[in-house]
Amino acid sequence: MGSVGAKDVPILMTPDGRRIDGRRWDELRPIHIVAGPLRQADGSAFVEWGANKVMAAVYGPREVHPRHLQENHRAIVQCRYNMAAFSVDERKRPGLDRRSQEISKVIAEAFDSVVFAEEFPRTSIDVYIEVLQANAGTRCAGVVAASVALADAGIPMVDLLPAVAVGKVAGEIVLDLKKEEDNFGEADLPMAMVPQSGRMVLLQMEGHMTRDELSKALDLGVKGCRDVHEKMKEALRTRYTTTDAGAEA
Amino acid sequence: MSGEVSAEILTTHLLDLASKGKRLDGRGLDEYRPIRIEPGFAANADGSAFVHLGDTKVLCGVKLELGKPFPDTPNAGVLTTNAELIPLSSPVFEPGPPTTTAIETSRVVDRAIRAAETIDLTRLCVTPGEKSWVCYVDVHVLDHSGNLIDAALLSAVAALSHATLPRKRFGVAETDTPLEVVHRPIECTFVRLGDAILVDPTFDEEKAAQGRITVATDETGRIVAMQKGLVGAFSPEDIKEVVERAFQHGDRMRALAQGERR
Numbered sequence: 001m002g003s004v005g006a007k008d009v010p011i012l013m014t015p016d017g018r019r020i021d022g023r024r025w026d027e028l029r030p031i032h033i034v035a036g037p038l039r040q041a042d043g044s045a046f047v048e049w050g051a052n053k054v055m056a057a058v059y060g061p062r063e064v065h066p067r068h069l070q071e072n073h074r075a076i077v078q079c080r081y082n083m084a085a086f087s088v089d090e091r092k093r094p095g096l097d098r099r100s101q102e103i104s105k106v107i108a109e110a111f112d113s114v115v116f117a118e119e120f121p122r123t124s125i126d127v128y129i130e131v132l133q134a135n136a137g138t139r140c141a142g143v144v145a146a147s148v149a150l151a152d153a154g155i156p157m158v159d160l161l162p163a164v165a166v167g168k169v170a171g172e173i174v175l176d177l178k179k180e181e182d183n184f185g186e187a188d189l190p191m192a193m194v195p196q197s198g199r200m201v202l203l204q205m206e207g208h209m210t211r212d213e214l215s216k217a218l219d220l221g222v223k224g225c226r227d228v229h230e231k232m233k234e235a236l237r238t239r240y241t242t243t244d245a246g247a248e249a
Numbered sequence: 250m251s252g253e254v255s256a257e258i259l260t261t262h263l264l265d266l267a268s269k270g271k272r273l274d275g276r277g278l279d280e281y282r283p284i285r286i287e288p289g290f291a292a293n294a295d296g297s298a299f300v301h302l303g304d305t306k307v308l309c310g311v312k313l314e315l316g317k318p319f320p321d322t323p324n325a326g327v328l329t330t331n332a333e334l335i336p337l338s339s340p341v342f343e344p345g346p347p348t349t350t351a352i353e354t355s356r357v358v359d360r361a362i363r364a365a366e367t368i369d370l371t372r373l374c375v376t377p378g379e380k381s382w383v384c385y386v387d388v389h390v391l392d393h394s395g396n397l398i399d400a401a402l403l404s405a406v407a408a409l410s411h412a413t414l415p416r417k418r419f420g421v422a423e424t425d426t427p428l429e430v431v432h433r434p435i436e437c438t439f440v441r442l443g444d445a446i447l448v449d450p451t452f453d454e455e456k457a458a459q460g461r462i463t464v465a466t467d468e469t470g471r472i473v474a475m476q477k478g479l480v481g482a483f484s485p486e487d488i489k490e491v492v493e494r495a496f497q498h499g500d501r502m503r504a505l506a507q508g509e510r511r
Contacts, residue, residue: 038392039304040339040452051292055391057337065343080336080344085387086294086310089418094333094387128337130389132308133291 009184013170020181025174026220028164028227033144033235036152041128043153045235047145050178051135056145058153061123075120079108081142083131103139110143110192110202116156125155136182137165143192143202148232152239160232163192163202164224166217168209173216175224189217193225260457267442274303274451279494281449286403286505288411296412296428298506300404303451304394306338309386309404311412313428315419316383318374326373326381330359332388332401339393339452357436357476358388358401361465364473365434367409372429375421382414384428395452398463398476402436407506434473435502436465437495441481448494455479462488464495468503 012020019025029050038044041057064070069078081104085094096104111127127150129142140163147161167177168187182188187207191200209217263273270278282303290299294310318325332355336342347355362368373382386409388401410430416422440450440458447454455461460481465474472492477483483491 038306038338039394040392041337042340053291055337059336059340062340082335084291084308084310084389085331085385086291086297086312088293091312091314091385094331126336128335130335130337130391132310132389133293135293 010180012181012184013172017172019169019174021178025172026223028176028224029178031144031228031231033148033231035148035235035239041149041153043149043151043155045145045148045152047141047148049137049141049144050176051133052131052138052141053133054138054141054145055130055132056142056149057128058126058146058149058155059128060125060153061120061155062126064122064124069124070122073121074117075115075123075125077108077112077115077117077125077127079104079111079127079129079146081107081129081131081139083134083138087131087134103142106202106204107139107143107146110161111146111150113201114158114161114194115150116158119156125150134179136177136179137190139163140165140190140192144228144232148235151236159194159196160229161192161201162195162225162228162232163190164221164228165190166221166224168207168213168217173209173213173220175220187213187217189214189221191218191221191225193222195226195229198222256456259453263454263457264443267445267447270445272447273453278445278447281498281502282451284403284502284505286407286508288407288508294408295415296408296410298404298407298411300400300407302396302400302403302449304392305396305400306392307388307390307397307400307404309388309401309408311405311408311428312385312387313412313415314383314385315375315380315421318378318381320378322370323378324374325370326368327383328363328368328370328373328386329384330362330386330388330405331355332358332390332397334390334393334397338390342393353476353478354397354401355388357398357463357474358405360476361402361434361436361474362386362405362409365432365465365467365471367406367430367432367434369429369431393452395455396438396449399436399438399449402434402465403502403506406430406433406435406503407508410507432467432469433503433506434465434467435495435499435506436463436474437491437498437502438463439491439494440479441483441487446487446491448498462491464492466492466496466499468500470496
Protein backbone atom coordinates (compact mmCIF):
# COMPACT_ATOMS: atom_id res chain seq x y z
CA MET A 1 0.00 0.00 0.00
CA GLY A 2 1.12 3.58 0.52
CA SER A 3 1.24 6.25 -2.15
CA VAL A 4 4.02 7.40 -4.42
CA GLY A 5 5.52 10.11 -2.25
CA ALA A 6 6.51 8.97 1.23
CA LYS A 7 4.23 10.66 3.72
CA ASP A 8 4.30 11.23 7.44
CA VAL A 9 1.93 9.26 9.60
CA PRO A 10 -1.28 11.30 9.90
CA ILE A 11 -2.95 11.96 13.24
CA LEU A 12 -5.23 8.93 13.56
CA MET A 13 -6.88 9.75 16.88
CA THR A 14 -7.42 13.13 18.50
CA PRO A 15 -7.15 13.49 22.29
CA ASP A 16 -10.97 13.68 22.54
CA GLY A 17 -11.34 10.34 20.74
CA ARG A 18 -12.15 11.48 17.22
CA ARG A 19 -10.78 9.48 14.31
CA ILE A 20 -9.27 10.83 11.12
CA ASP A 21 -12.70 11.36 9.56
CA GLY A 22 -14.35 12.49 12.79
CA ARG A 23 -15.93 9.15 13.69
CA ARG A 24 -16.01 7.68 17.21
CA TRP A 25 -14.34 4.30 17.85
CA ASP A 26 -17.57 2.35 17.38
CA GLU A 27 -18.99 4.12 14.33
CA LEU A 28 -19.37 2.70 10.83
CA ARG A 29 -18.78 4.73 7.68
CA PRO A 30 -21.98 5.50 5.72
CA ILE A 31 -23.23 2.39 3.88
CA HIS A 32 -25.55 2.43 0.90
CA ILE A 33 -26.70 -0.82 -0.67
CA VAL A 34 -28.63 -1.24 -3.92
CA ALA A 35 -30.06 -4.70 -4.61
CA GLY A 36 -30.44 -5.92 -8.20
CA PRO A 37 -28.81 -3.17 -10.31
CA LEU A 38 -27.65 -5.57 -13.06
CA ARG A 39 -29.85 -7.20 -15.70
CA GLN A 40 -27.73 -10.10 -16.95
CA ALA A 41 -26.90 -11.59 -13.58
CA ASP A 42 -29.31 -13.88 -11.71
CA GLY A 43 -28.76 -11.64 -8.71
CA SER A 44 -26.68 -8.52 -8.09
CA ALA A 45 -25.90 -5.76 -5.62
CA PHE A 46 -23.94 -2.54 -5.51
CA VAL A 47 -22.42 -1.36 -2.25
CA GLU A 48 -21.03 2.05 -1.44
CA TRP A 49 -19.30 1.84 1.89
CA GLY A 50 -17.44 5.00 2.83
CA ALA A 51 -15.24 5.58 -0.19
CA ASN A 52 -15.50 1.94 -1.34
CA LYS A 53 -17.56 1.05 -4.39
CA VAL A 54 -18.15 -2.64 -4.98
CA MET A 55 -20.36 -4.49 -7.46
CA ALA A 56 -21.35 -8.11 -7.00
CA ALA A 57 -23.16 -10.53 -9.30
CA VAL A 58 -24.37 -14.09 -8.75
CA TYR A 59 -25.01 -16.70 -11.41
CA GLY A 60 -26.52 -20.08 -10.75
CA PRO A 61 -27.14 -22.68 -9.67
CA ARG A 62 -25.77 -23.55 -13.12
CA GLU A 63 -23.55 -26.10 -14.83
CA VAL A 64 -20.17 -26.50 -13.21
CA HIS A 65 -17.23 -25.10 -15.09
CA PRO A 66 -14.61 -26.58 -15.10
CA ARG A 67 -16.51 -29.84 -15.09
CA HIS A 68 -14.17 -31.86 -12.88
CA LEU A 69 -15.05 -29.69 -9.86
CA GLN A 70 -18.64 -30.97 -9.95
CA GLU A 71 -19.91 -32.73 -6.84
CA ASN A 72 -22.64 -35.33 -7.05
CA HIS A 73 -24.46 -34.60 -3.82
CA ARG A 74 -24.24 -30.83 -3.57
CA ALA A 75 -23.62 -27.51 -5.29
CA ILE A 76 -20.20 -25.93 -5.16
CA VAL A 77 -19.70 -22.23 -4.45
CA GLN A 78 -17.11 -20.44 -6.53
CA CYS A 79 -16.01 -16.86 -5.99
CA ARG A 80 -13.93 -14.41 -7.97
CA TYR A 81 -12.94 -11.28 -6.05
CA ASN A 82 -11.19 -8.87 -8.38
CA MET A 83 -9.97 -5.29 -8.14
CA ALA A 84 -10.25 -2.95 -11.11
CA ALA A 85 -6.89 -1.62 -12.26
CA PHE A 86 -8.02 1.91 -11.43
CA SER A 87 -9.57 1.12 -8.07
CA VAL A 88 -6.45 2.00 -6.08
CA ASP A 89 -3.93 4.87 -5.92
CA GLU A 90 -1.21 3.16 -7.91
CA ARG A 91 -2.58 1.31 -10.90
CA LYS A 92 -2.89 -2.39 -10.22
CA ARG A 93 -2.10 -4.90 -12.94
CA PRO A 94 -5.41 -6.32 -14.18
CA GLY A 95 -6.31 -9.84 -13.14
CA LEU A 96 -6.15 -11.88 -9.97
CA ASP A 97 -2.99 -11.49 -7.90
CA ARG A 98 -2.21 -13.77 -4.96
CA ARG A 99 -4.06 -11.55 -2.52
CA SER A 100 -7.22 -11.60 -4.66
CA GLN A 101 -7.00 -15.38 -5.01
CA GLU A 102 -6.78 -15.84 -1.28
CA ILE A 103 -9.69 -13.49 -0.64
CA SER A 104 -11.73 -15.26 -3.34
CA LYS A 105 -11.11 -18.55 -1.56
CA VAL A 106 -12.10 -17.43 1.94
CA ILE A 107 -15.20 -15.66 0.62
CA ALA A 108 -16.28 -18.75 -1.35
CA GLU A 109 -15.85 -20.84 1.80
CA ALA A 110 -17.82 -18.34 3.86
CA PHE A 111 -20.79 -18.53 1.51
CA ASP A 112 -20.48 -22.30 1.17
CA SER A 113 -21.12 -22.33 4.92
CA VAL A 114 -24.51 -20.58 4.61
CA VAL A 115 -26.13 -21.68 1.34
CA PHE A 116 -28.19 -24.89 1.21
CA ALA A 117 -25.81 -26.51 -1.25
CA GLU A 118 -27.41 -29.98 -0.94
CA GLU A 119 -30.49 -28.67 -2.71
CA PHE A 120 -28.64 -28.23 -6.00
CA PRO A 121 -26.46 -31.27 -6.67
CA ARG A 122 -24.02 -31.14 -9.60
CA THR A 123 -24.27 -27.36 -9.99
CA SER A 124 -22.20 -24.30 -9.27
CA ILE A 125 -23.19 -21.06 -7.59
CA ASP A 126 -20.84 -18.43 -8.98
CA VAL A 127 -20.21 -15.27 -7.01
CA TYR A 128 -18.39 -12.39 -8.70
CA ILE A 129 -17.11 -9.37 -6.81
CA GLU A 130 -15.59 -6.37 -8.57
CA VAL A 131 -13.97 -3.65 -6.50
CA LEU A 132 -14.35 -0.43 -8.48
CA GLN A 133 -13.07 1.99 -5.89
CA ALA A 134 -11.07 0.88 -2.88
CA ASN A 135 -10.62 2.49 0.51
CA ALA A 136 -9.94 -0.34 2.99
CA GLY A 137 -12.49 -2.99 3.89
CA THR A 138 -13.15 -4.07 0.31
CA ARG A 139 -13.47 -7.76 1.17
CA CYS A 140 -16.14 -6.93 3.75
CA ALA A 141 -17.97 -4.68 1.32
CA GLY A 142 -17.59 -7.51 -1.22
CA VAL A 143 -19.11 -10.09 1.14
CA VAL A 144 -22.03 -7.76 1.91
CA ALA A 145 -22.62 -7.08 -1.79
CA ALA A 146 -22.34 -10.76 -2.69
CA SER A 147 -24.68 -11.77 0.11
CA VAL A 148 -27.39 -9.34 -1.03
CA ALA A 149 -26.79 -10.54 -4.60
CA LEU A 150 -27.29 -14.17 -3.50
CA ALA A 151 -30.56 -13.21 -1.85
CA ASP A 152 -31.54 -11.28 -4.99
CA ALA A 153 -30.80 -14.43 -7.01
CA GLY A 154 -33.15 -16.40 -4.77
CA ILE A 155 -30.50 -18.81 -3.50
CA PRO A 156 -31.71 -20.43 -0.28
CA MET A 157 -29.43 -19.59 2.64
CA VAL A 158 -29.33 -19.97 6.40
CA ASP A 159 -29.10 -16.19 6.68
CA LEU A 160 -27.62 -13.09 5.14
CA LEU A 161 -23.92 -12.59 5.74
CA PRO A 162 -22.99 -9.18 7.11
CA ALA A 163 -19.29 -8.37 7.36
CA VAL A 164 -17.13 -5.68 8.89
CA ALA A 165 -13.50 -5.07 9.80
CA VAL A 166 -12.34 -4.13 13.26
CA GLY A 167 -8.85 -2.83 13.84
CA LYS A 168 -6.42 -1.27 16.21
CA VAL A 169 -5.50 2.32 15.52
CA ALA A 170 -3.28 4.46 17.72
CA GLY A 171 -3.67 1.85 20.46
CA GLU A 172 -7.47 1.87 20.33
CA ILE A 173 -9.82 -0.84 19.07
CA VAL A 174 -11.99 0.77 16.40
CA LEU A 175 -14.73 -0.29 14.01
CA ASP A 176 -14.49 -0.20 10.20
CA LEU A 177 -11.03 1.08 9.26
CA LYS A 178 -10.65 3.52 6.42
CA LYS A 179 -7.55 3.64 4.25
CA GLU A 180 -5.25 5.76 6.42
CA GLU A 181 -6.17 3.72 9.49
CA ASP A 182 -5.52 0.50 7.60
CA ASN A 183 -2.15 1.73 6.30
CA PHE A 184 -0.85 3.17 9.54
CA GLY A 185 -2.84 1.19 12.11
CA GLU A 186 -1.57 -1.71 14.20
CA ALA A 187 -4.11 -4.40 13.33
CA ASP A 188 -6.89 -5.30 10.93
CA LEU A 189 -9.50 -7.98 11.63
CA PRO A 190 -12.11 -8.52 8.92
CA MET A 191 -14.99 -10.84 9.74
CA ALA A 192 -18.32 -12.07 8.39
CA MET A 193 -21.00 -13.31 10.78
CA VAL A 194 -24.14 -15.42 10.51
CA PRO A 195 -26.58 -13.22 12.45
CA GLN A 196 -28.81 -16.12 13.60
CA SER A 197 -26.01 -17.94 15.38
CA GLY A 198 -23.55 -15.11 15.90
CA ARG A 199 -20.86 -17.35 14.41
CA MET A 200 -18.09 -16.17 12.14
CA VAL A 201 -17.73 -17.81 8.74
CA LEU A 202 -14.97 -15.48 7.63
CA LEU A 203 -12.24 -14.27 9.93
CA GLN A 204 -8.81 -12.98 9.13
CA MET A 205 -6.34 -10.95 11.07
CA GLU A 206 -3.16 -9.08 10.45
CA GLY A 207 -1.18 -7.04 12.96
CA HIS A 208 -0.95 -7.39 16.71
CA MET A 209 -3.44 -7.27 19.56
CA THR A 210 -3.51 -8.49 23.13
CA ARG A 211 -6.05 -11.09 24.28
CA ASP A 212 -8.16 -8.38 25.90
CA GLU A 213 -8.03 -6.29 22.78
CA LEU A 214 -9.05 -9.25 20.63
CA SER A 215 -12.00 -9.97 22.85
CA LYS A 216 -13.07 -6.33 22.66
CA ALA A 217 -12.55 -6.36 18.90
CA LEU A 218 -14.77 -9.41 18.47
CA ASP A 219 -17.55 -7.84 20.53
CA LEU A 220 -17.28 -4.70 18.46
CA GLY A 221 -17.31 -6.73 15.25
CA VAL A 222 -20.49 -8.56 16.29
CA LYS A 223 -22.18 -5.24 16.96
CA GLY A 224 -20.93 -3.84 13.65
CA CYS A 225 -22.20 -6.89 11.75
CA ARG A 226 -25.64 -6.52 13.33
CA ASP A 227 -25.82 -2.90 12.11
CA VAL A 228 -24.68 -3.91 8.61
CA HIS A 229 -27.26 -6.72 8.65
CA GLU A 230 -30.06 -4.18 9.14
CA LYS A 231 -28.88 -2.21 6.11
CA MET A 232 -28.78 -5.36 4.00
CA LYS A 233 -32.36 -6.27 4.90
CA GLU A 234 -33.42 -2.70 4.20
CA ALA A 235 -31.87 -2.83 0.69
CA LEU A 236 -33.72 -6.06 -0.13
CA ARG A 237 -36.98 -4.67 1.20
CA THR A 238 -36.57 -1.56 -0.94
CA ARG A 239 -35.86 -3.64 -4.01
CA TYR A 240 -38.81 -5.95 -3.62
CA THR A 241 -41.39 -3.45 -2.50
CA THR A 242 -40.74 -1.11 -5.43
CA THR A 243 -40.57 -3.61 -8.29
CA ASP A 244 -43.35 -5.88 -7.08
CA ALA A 245 -45.81 -3.00 -7.12
CA GLY A 246 -46.66 -3.66 -10.77
CA ALA A 247 -46.72 -7.02 -12.47
CA GLU A 248 -44.23 -9.76 -11.63
CA ALA A 249 -40.64 -8.54 -11.71
CA MET B 250 -31.30 -27.77 -25.39
CA SER B 251 -34.42 -25.66 -24.98
CA GLY B 252 -32.18 -22.59 -24.85
CA GLU B 253 -31.16 -23.17 -28.44
CA VAL B 254 -34.75 -23.71 -29.56
CA SER B 255 -35.91 -20.48 -27.95
CA ALA B 256 -32.92 -18.67 -29.49
CA GLU B 257 -34.06 -19.95 -32.90
CA ILE B 258 -37.61 -18.69 -32.35
CA LEU B 259 -36.31 -15.34 -31.10
CA THR B 260 -34.07 -14.94 -34.15
CA THR B 261 -37.01 -15.57 -36.49
CA HIS B 262 -39.08 -13.07 -34.55
CA LEU B 263 -36.35 -10.40 -34.62
CA LEU B 264 -35.92 -10.88 -38.38
CA ASP B 265 -39.64 -10.63 -38.91
CA LEU B 266 -39.85 -7.42 -36.86
CA ALA B 267 -36.84 -5.89 -38.63
CA SER B 268 -38.43 -6.52 -42.04
CA LYS B 269 -41.30 -4.30 -40.86
CA GLY B 270 -38.90 -1.63 -39.55
CA LYS B 271 -39.55 -2.63 -35.94
CA ARG B 272 -37.53 -3.86 -32.98
CA LEU B 273 -38.32 -5.91 -29.91
CA ASP B 274 -37.79 -2.98 -27.53
CA GLY B 275 -39.89 -0.62 -29.65
CA ARG B 276 -36.99 1.42 -31.00
CA GLY B 277 -36.65 2.59 -34.58
CA LEU B 278 -33.93 0.95 -36.69
CA ASP B 279 -31.75 4.07 -36.40
CA GLU B 280 -32.36 4.78 -32.74
CA TYR B 281 -29.89 4.35 -29.85
CA ARG B 282 -30.98 3.22 -26.44
CA PRO B 283 -30.93 6.01 -23.81
CA ILE B 284 -27.38 7.05 -22.89
CA ARG B 285 -26.37 8.30 -19.46
CA ILE B 286 -22.81 9.17 -18.44
CA GLU B 287 -21.54 9.65 -14.89
CA PRO B 288 -18.06 11.19 -15.00
CA GLY B 289 -15.79 10.83 -11.98
CA PHE B 290 -17.46 7.63 -10.75
CA ALA B 291 -14.23 6.03 -9.49
CA ALA B 292 -12.47 8.58 -7.33
CA ASN B 293 -9.14 6.75 -7.17
CA ALA B 294 -8.79 6.90 -10.95
CA ASP B 295 -7.28 9.99 -12.57
CA GLY B 296 -10.34 10.07 -14.82
CA SER B 297 -13.40 7.84 -14.98
CA ALA B 298 -16.84 7.53 -16.48
CA PHE B 299 -19.73 5.15 -15.88
CA VAL B 300 -21.76 4.71 -19.05
CA HIS B 301 -25.30 3.37 -19.20
CA LEU B 302 -26.33 2.44 -22.73
CA GLY B 303 -29.80 1.06 -22.15
CA ASP B 304 -29.14 -1.93 -19.89
CA THR B 305 -25.50 -2.16 -20.92
CA LYS B 306 -23.22 -0.80 -18.22
CA VAL B 307 -19.50 -0.11 -18.54
CA LEU B 308 -17.05 1.72 -16.32
CA CYS B 309 -13.81 3.16 -17.63
CA GLY B 310 -10.98 4.29 -15.39
CA VAL B 311 -7.90 6.16 -16.56
CA LYS B 312 -4.65 5.96 -14.63
CA LEU B 313 -1.55 8.03 -15.43
CA GLU B 314 1.93 7.07 -14.27
CA LEU B 315 5.42 8.29 -14.98
CA GLY B 316 7.35 5.73 -16.99
CA LYS B 317 9.74 5.28 -19.84
CA PRO B 318 8.90 5.96 -23.50
CA PHE B 319 9.30 3.08 -25.95
CA PRO B 320 12.80 3.03 -27.53
CA ASP B 321 11.33 3.52 -31.02
CA THR B 322 9.24 6.53 -29.97
CA PRO B 323 11.49 8.40 -27.52
CA ASN B 324 9.51 11.64 -27.85
CA ALA B 325 6.08 10.22 -27.11
CA GLY B 326 4.17 9.04 -24.10
CA VAL B 327 2.52 5.63 -23.93
CA LEU B 328 -1.18 4.86 -24.23
CA THR B 329 -2.64 1.44 -23.43
CA THR B 330 -6.28 0.47 -23.73
CA ASN B 331 -7.62 -2.65 -22.13
CA ALA B 332 -11.21 -3.88 -22.05
CA GLU B 333 -12.08 -6.63 -19.62
CA LEU B 334 -15.13 -8.76 -20.29
CA ILE B 335 -15.36 -10.07 -16.77
CA PRO B 336 -17.64 -13.00 -15.89
CA LEU B 337 -19.63 -10.71 -13.58
CA SER B 338 -21.19 -9.00 -16.57
CA SER B 339 -22.84 -11.87 -18.40
CA PRO B 340 -23.64 -15.58 -18.15
CA VAL B 341 -21.77 -16.07 -21.44
CA PHE B 342 -18.40 -14.93 -20.09
CA GLU B 343 -16.28 -17.42 -18.22
CA PRO B 344 -13.22 -16.77 -16.08
CA GLY B 345 -9.87 -17.34 -17.71
CA PRO B 346 -7.68 -15.78 -20.36
CA PRO B 347 -9.40 -13.22 -22.62
CA THR B 348 -11.55 -14.71 -25.35
CA THR B 349 -11.27 -13.59 -28.97
CA THR B 350 -14.38 -11.43 -28.44
CA ALA B 351 -12.70 -9.65 -25.55
CA ILE B 352 -9.53 -9.15 -27.56
CA GLU B 353 -11.48 -7.83 -30.55
CA THR B 354 -13.51 -5.40 -28.42
CA SER B 355 -10.41 -4.15 -26.70
CA ARG B 356 -8.48 -3.68 -29.94
CA VAL B 357 -11.30 -2.00 -31.86
CA VAL B 358 -11.68 0.52 -29.04
CA ASP B 359 -7.91 1.02 -28.78
CA ARG B 360 -7.63 1.54 -32.53
CA ALA B 361 -10.20 4.34 -32.54
CA ILE B 362 -8.49 6.14 -29.64
CA ARG B 363 -5.09 5.80 -31.29
CA ALA B 364 -6.11 6.59 -34.87
CA ALA B 365 -8.12 9.65 -33.88
CA GLU B 366 -5.09 10.98 -31.98
CA THR B 367 -7.40 11.44 -29.01
CA ILE B 368 -4.36 12.35 -26.91
CA ASP B 369 -1.32 14.10 -28.39
CA LEU B 370 1.26 11.58 -27.18
CA THR B 371 4.18 13.95 -27.75
CA ARG B 372 2.68 16.21 -25.06
CA LEU B 373 3.00 13.30 -22.64
CA CYS B 374 6.77 13.18 -23.04
CA VAL B 375 8.67 14.67 -20.09
CA THR B 376 12.33 13.92 -20.94
CA PRO B 377 12.90 12.45 -24.42
CA GLY B 378 14.01 8.83 -24.28
CA GLU B 379 13.87 8.77 -20.50
CA LYS B 380 10.67 9.91 -18.88
CA SER B 381 7.12 10.13 -20.15
CA TRP B 382 3.57 9.69 -18.95
CA VAL B 383 2.00 6.28 -19.40
CA CYS B 384 -1.76 6.49 -19.83
CA TYR B 385 -3.72 3.35 -18.96
CA VAL B 386 -7.31 3.20 -20.15
CA ASP B 387 -9.08 0.29 -18.46
CA VAL B 388 -12.66 -0.52 -19.41
CA HIS B 389 -14.71 -2.77 -17.14
CA VAL B 390 -17.90 -4.24 -18.58
CA LEU B 391 -20.42 -4.64 -15.75
CA ASP B 392 -23.66 -5.56 -17.52
CA HIS B 393 -23.51 -6.94 -21.05
CA SER B 394 -26.79 -6.20 -22.78
CA GLY B 395 -25.25 -5.70 -26.20
CA ASN B 396 -23.07 -3.24 -28.14
CA LEU B 397 -20.04 -3.26 -25.87
CA ILE B 398 -17.81 -1.57 -28.45
CA ASP B 399 -19.77 1.69 -28.58
CA ALA B 400 -20.29 1.78 -24.83
CA ALA B 401 -16.61 1.02 -24.14
CA LEU B 402 -15.26 3.76 -26.40
CA LEU B 403 -17.83 6.23 -25.12
CA SER B 404 -16.74 5.54 -21.55
CA ALA B 405 -13.06 5.81 -22.53
CA VAL B 406 -13.51 9.15 -24.27
CA ALA B 407 -15.63 10.48 -21.42
CA ALA B 408 -13.08 9.30 -18.84
CA LEU B 409 -10.18 10.87 -20.77
CA SER B 410 -12.18 14.10 -21.19
CA HIS B 411 -12.43 14.39 -17.42
CA ALA B 412 -8.93 13.13 -16.57
CA THR B 413 -6.21 14.95 -14.67
CA LEU B 414 -2.44 14.67 -15.06
CA PRO B 415 -1.40 13.76 -11.50
CA ARG B 416 1.72 15.93 -11.56
CA LYS B 417 1.62 16.53 -7.83
CA ARG B 418 1.46 12.83 -6.94
CA PHE B 419 4.59 12.17 -8.97
CA GLY B 420 6.42 15.22 -7.70
CA VAL B 421 6.79 16.77 -11.17
CA ALA B 422 4.95 20.00 -10.38
CA GLU B 423 3.05 21.76 -7.62
CA THR B 424 -0.31 21.52 -9.32
CA ASP B 425 -2.26 18.97 -11.36
CA THR B 426 -3.46 19.93 -14.81
CA PRO B 427 -6.32 18.60 -16.93
CA LEU B 428 -5.30 15.96 -19.46
CA GLU B 429 -5.51 17.53 -22.89
CA VAL B 430 -7.91 15.73 -25.20
CA VAL B 431 -7.37 16.70 -28.83
CA HIS B 432 -9.97 14.61 -30.64
CA ARG B 433 -13.03 12.69 -29.52
CA PRO B 434 -13.69 9.53 -31.53
CA ILE B 435 -17.10 7.85 -31.30
CA GLU B 436 -17.87 4.37 -32.56
CA CYS B 437 -21.27 3.42 -33.89
CA THR B 438 -22.08 -0.23 -34.37
CA PHE B 439 -24.71 -1.64 -36.71
CA VAL B 440 -25.98 -5.15 -37.35
CA ARG B 441 -27.76 -6.65 -40.31
CA LEU B 442 -31.05 -8.48 -39.81
CA GLY B 443 -32.31 -9.52 -43.23
CA ASP B 444 -32.35 -6.38 -45.38
CA ALA B 445 -32.52 -4.07 -42.39
CA ILE B 446 -29.48 -2.47 -40.74
CA LEU B 447 -30.00 -1.63 -37.09
CA VAL B 448 -27.90 0.68 -34.96
CA ASP B 449 -26.91 -0.09 -31.35
CA PRO B 450 -27.81 -3.79 -31.22
CA THR B 451 -29.01 -5.42 -28.02
CA PHE B 452 -27.51 -8.71 -26.89
CA ASP B 453 -30.25 -10.72 -28.63
CA GLU B 454 -29.97 -8.68 -31.81
CA GLU B 455 -26.21 -9.32 -31.84
CA LYS B 456 -26.83 -13.04 -31.50
CA ALA B 457 -29.32 -13.02 -34.35
CA ALA B 458 -27.21 -10.69 -36.51
CA GLN B 459 -26.12 -11.55 -40.03
CA GLY B 460 -23.04 -9.35 -39.83
CA ARG B 461 -21.89 -6.47 -37.67
CA ILE B 462 -20.11 -3.28 -38.67
CA THR B 463 -18.54 -0.57 -36.53
CA VAL B 464 -17.60 2.91 -37.76
CA ALA B 465 -15.50 5.33 -35.71
CA THR B 466 -15.75 9.02 -36.56
CA ASP B 467 -14.30 12.15 -35.01
CA GLU B 468 -15.50 15.74 -34.73
CA THR B 469 -13.48 16.91 -37.76
CA GLY B 470 -15.43 14.66 -40.12
CA ARG B 471 -12.78 11.94 -40.32
CA ILE B 472 -13.54 8.24 -40.26
CA VAL B 473 -10.82 6.92 -38.00
CA ALA B 474 -11.54 3.21 -37.73
CA MET B 475 -13.85 0.51 -38.99
CA GLN B 476 -14.45 -3.10 -38.15
CA LYS B 477 -16.70 -5.67 -39.73
CA GLY B 478 -17.46 -8.62 -37.52
CA LEU B 479 -19.57 -11.78 -37.29
CA VAL B 480 -20.70 -13.89 -40.23
CA GLY B 481 -22.41 -11.80 -42.87
CA ALA B 482 -21.79 -9.23 -45.60
CA PHE B 483 -22.33 -5.54 -46.32
CA SER B 484 -22.47 -3.96 -49.79
CA PRO B 485 -20.56 -0.73 -50.55
CA GLU B 486 -23.95 1.05 -50.45
CA ASP B 487 -24.63 -0.41 -47.03
CA ILE B 488 -21.26 0.80 -45.86
CA LYS B 489 -21.78 4.34 -47.18
CA GLU B 490 -25.14 4.39 -45.47
CA VAL B 491 -23.82 3.30 -42.07
CA VAL B 492 -20.98 5.84 -42.30
CA GLU B 493 -23.53 8.64 -42.77
CA ARG B 494 -25.57 7.35 -39.87
CA ALA B 495 -22.41 7.04 -37.74
CA PHE B 496 -21.58 10.72 -38.28
CA GLN B 497 -25.08 11.77 -37.27
CA HIS B 498 -25.09 9.72 -34.06
CA GLY B 499 -21.44 10.57 -33.41
CA ASP B 500 -21.97 14.31 -33.00
CA ARG B 501 -24.67 13.85 -30.40
CA MET B 502 -22.71 11.22 -28.45
CA ARG B 503 -19.51 13.30 -28.55
CA ALA B 504 -21.29 16.14 -26.79
CA LEU B 505 -22.41 13.69 -24.09
CA ALA B 506 -18.87 12.31 -23.68
CA GLN B 507 -17.31 15.74 -23.45
CA GLY B 508 -19.88 16.96 -20.94
CA GLU B 509 -18.90 19.80 -18.70
CA ARG B 510 -15.55 19.64 -17.04
CA ARG B 511 -15.73 19.41 -13.32
